[in-house]
Amino acid sequence: MSGAARFDLIVVGAGPAGSAAAVTAGRAGLSVALIDRAPFPRDKLCGGAVSGRAQQQLAQVFGRLPDDLMRWVGRANLLHQGHHIAALSFDRPFGMTMRQDFDAALHDRALQAGAVDYSGRRIARMDLENGLLSLSDGTTLGAPLIIGADGVNSVVARRLWGRAQDPSRLALALEVEVRRPCGRAAMEVDLGAANWGYGWAFPKRNGLTLGVGGLVSRNPALRAVMEDWLVRHGAAGTVRVKGHHLPFGAFPAVPGEGRVLLAGDAAGLVDPLTGEGIAWAIHSGALAAQAAIRALAQEAPGAALRHYTAALAPVHGELRRARLCRGVLYARPLRGAVARRVLAHPGVQARYVQLLEGQLDYADLEARSFLRLVRRLALPALDRWFPPR
Numbered sequence: 199m200s201g202a203a204r205f206d207l208i209v210v211g212a213g214p215a216g217s218a219a220a221v222t223a224g225r226a227g228l229s230v231a232l233i234d235r236a237p238f239p240r241d242k243l244c245g246g247a248v249s250g251r252a253q254q255q256l257a258q259v260f261g262r263l264p265d266d267l268m269r270w271v272g273r274a275n276l277l278h279q280g281h282h283i284a285a286l287s288f289d290r291p292f293g294m295t296m297r298q299d300f301d302a303a304l305h306d307r308a309l310q311a312g313a314v315d316y317s318g319r320r321i322a323r324m325d326l327e328n329g330l331l332s333l334s335d336g337t338t339l340g341a342p343l344i345i346g347a348d349g350v351n352s353v354v355a356r357r358l359w360g361r362a363q364d365p366s367r368l369a370l371a372l373e374v375e376v377r378r379p380c381g382r383a384a385m386e387v388d389l390g391a392a393n394w395g396y397g398w399a400f401p402k403r404n405g406l407t408l409g410v411g412g413l414v415s416r417n418p419a420l421r422a423v424m425e426d427w428l429v430r431h432g433a434a435g436t437v438r439v440k441g442h443h444l445p446f447g448a449f450p451a452v453p454g455e456g457r458v459l460l461a462g463d464a465a466g467l468v469d470p471l472t473g474e475g476i477a478w479a480i481h482s483g484a485l486a487a488q489a490a491i492r493a494l495a496q497e498a499p500g501a502a503l504r505h506y507t508a509a510l511a512p513v514h515g516e517l518r519r520a521r522l523c524r525g526v527l528y529a530r531p532l533r534g535a536v537a538r539r540v541l542a543h544p545g546v547q548a549r550y551v552q553l554l555e556g557q558l559d560y561a562d563l564e565a566r567s568f569l570r571l572v573r574r575l576a577l578p579a580l581d582r583w584f585p586p587r
């Protein structure tokens with residue numbers, strides 16, 4: 199692979215994580231090659247719910263985005279297997295977006311920040327040890343550091359470790375976009391629609407996104423679950439159902455190897471309770487780029503992974519706590535009882551809303567008082583099922 203075009207940084211994948219990395223590095227003066235196998239605009243299967251947490255990250259990393267990218271939705275109906283649990287309202291409404299437009303806007307910002315566009319090209323060869331990548335059009339790129347932000351099936355992670363994700367902690371999500379005028383003012387989330395996951399109905403500017411998703415290992419009949427969900431929303435048989443995996447509770451403790459840093463889904467960074475990935479993708483992409491900037495300024499590119507691992511530790515802590523909460527919510531025999539009883543509690547609802555808005559972290563949930571509440575509300579249900587002898 200001789201005659202390579204040299205850069206300070208190569209970013210593979212131009213979703214939210216890759217564009218965040220490219221914009222951060224580009225603005226700091228690094229020369230950046232931004233590769234994506236798809237030409238933009240391109241679609242990405244996603245609910246497109248941009249939480250308050252994600253909006254904070256967006257504003258910090260990309261600045262203000264055009265208003266017409268979002269439909270703002272400030273209410274959500276929470277259900278369990280069709281039974282109403284709570285009507286939530288948000289001080290910071292969710293932005294409901296179409297990923298095709300959203301990702302194109304982020305990619306555009308990355309190019310404005312100086313990243314060189316290598317979209318619409320596949321990677322033909324990877325020599326990660328020497329920081330060299332050859333593309334399908336014959337171009338060869340070289341850099342002292344590479345960020346792999348190429349999603350859940352990351353070829354970069356597979357090259358490092360032989361597989362991109364732990365299959366036992368992978369979720370599958372099925373989704374459709376129903377293109378029809380949508381008068382709904384609230385999202386709907388049913389925590390009992392799928393096992394260790396949920397169903398969603400997200401109103402958009404020009405339609406409705408319907409989906410179900412959960413851990414692959416707990417949902418052998420997810421297609422049938424999706425059919426029921428579509429029937430419930432009057433959309434059965436109208437549109438083709440698509441599916442996509444997402445990381446759901448496993449991430450490598452060290453997010454990369456050597457001079458390769460992984461970000462976003464490629465690093466397993468999706469909240470295993472809420473399924474939120476956009477905020478963590480943007481945050482981790484920016485952190486990876488900051489680590490690269492620091493290491494290159496010190497003329498020690500080999501230190502970038504150490505800087506990044508340290509910066510990512512609070513994110514890993516949050517995802518571990520989210521996994522614990524998911525266990526409490528979904529583990530049998532509490533499943534259902536916890537969702538119905540605990541989430542019906544106004545105090546828990548208020549915290550859940552703040553968590554989704556990004557005003558509260560899992561770390562703030564004060565595990566002890568939360569678990570005390572779980573015990574107080576869920577134990578009566580347990581007593582009913584397993585009466586004391």
Ligand SMILES: Cc1cc2nc3c(=O)[nH]c(=O)nc-3n(C[C@H](O)[C@H](O)[C@H](O)COP(=O)(O)OP(=O)(O)OC[C@H]3O[C@@H](n4cnc5c(N)ncnc54)[C@H](O)[C@@H]3O)c2cc1C
Nearest residue numbers: 211213214215235244245246247348349371462463475476
């Ligand atoms: C059905 C579904 C619904 C979801 N709903 C939500 C939601 O409502 N809100 C939320 O916050 N999160 C949601 N998520 C999670 C969210 O979509 C992801 O966490 C997020 O997109 C991760 O961003 P990323 O940049 O890491 O990866 P991606 O968005 O997957 O981007 C990866 C990029 O890499 C490119 N790429 C892939 N392979 C290669 C290759 N070999 N070479 C070059 N480029 C490559 C792809 O073309 C893509 O542009 C959902 C996920 C699914 C599956």
